[in-house]
Amino acid sequence: MRSRDGDRPLTLTILTLIFLPYLWADEYIISYRAVVRDAIMVSETLNVSRAMQKCEGRHTTSILLETGGSDDLHQIIVHDHDTFFSLMQQTTLHIDHREKNIDATNQSHTILTMPPQCFTVDINQDLAKITALK
């Protein structure tokens, strides 16, 4: 029969395992911009940089991306853009669309932007855990 004091190390271990990744995780500022002209994608920009100061907010949705042996977050995201886009969709995206019809000739210009936003990133050997902050 274990005493109450005897369970303390086990509880501490579990709590450490749960919260340690958040303590070790790095914070990155990520922004995205896609320009579509006449239904054809013409440019795409993904900016990734380490946060220069501590981000505030609570953790929300997380995704796991395969690192492929790399520790460069930009490469990791580009390698599996679709999964990262599912995380971006949970954050706020800005859409700006302009369309012009002159004498039955149509021109359209759409810009989809994710404003710079803070994410916590924990890169292990095989996986990178990216969590959005809200």
Added chain:
Amino acid sequence: MRYFLLLLVVMTGTAFAAEQSDVTVKARPAAETTVICASPQEEPAYTPPVSQVTSVPKSEPLLTETNNVHITVYGQGVAPMTTTSPAQAYALAKRAAIADAYRLIAEKVKGVRVEGQDTIKNMIVKRSMVRTHVDAMIRQANIIETTFKDGLCEVEMEIVLSRSQFSL
């Protein structure tokens, strides 16, 4: 007698045609057109019945505290001609389709700003221009399905609007 009747018919027709052409010439000045356009001021303004104003079509879903509104759109994107592989074509077409789907959601939820300008000279449309503009911030939209066929990518996207999102 026959020739006389035939001559009479021809003369009547010529006179009628001349009368018609005169009417056309008179109708040309812009001032007369303006007078015609100004006529609604004299008529009383149209006031729809109260029942017509308050009635709402039952088929349209309403956003209430208990009822969420699901909006589904289909965005379309085309692969560029200069792609190095089918995978690249798919990826680019999909991203264009996603941007189009976001645009359609913004159009439905927030609305479209429309500006039009027509240039008319001598009763002929010389230039017709319509500009539309959509500007919105969208959160928590989900891609339901993606199809890619013959260089055209179609993305089905859904967003759920709930009353709590709009409360302060």
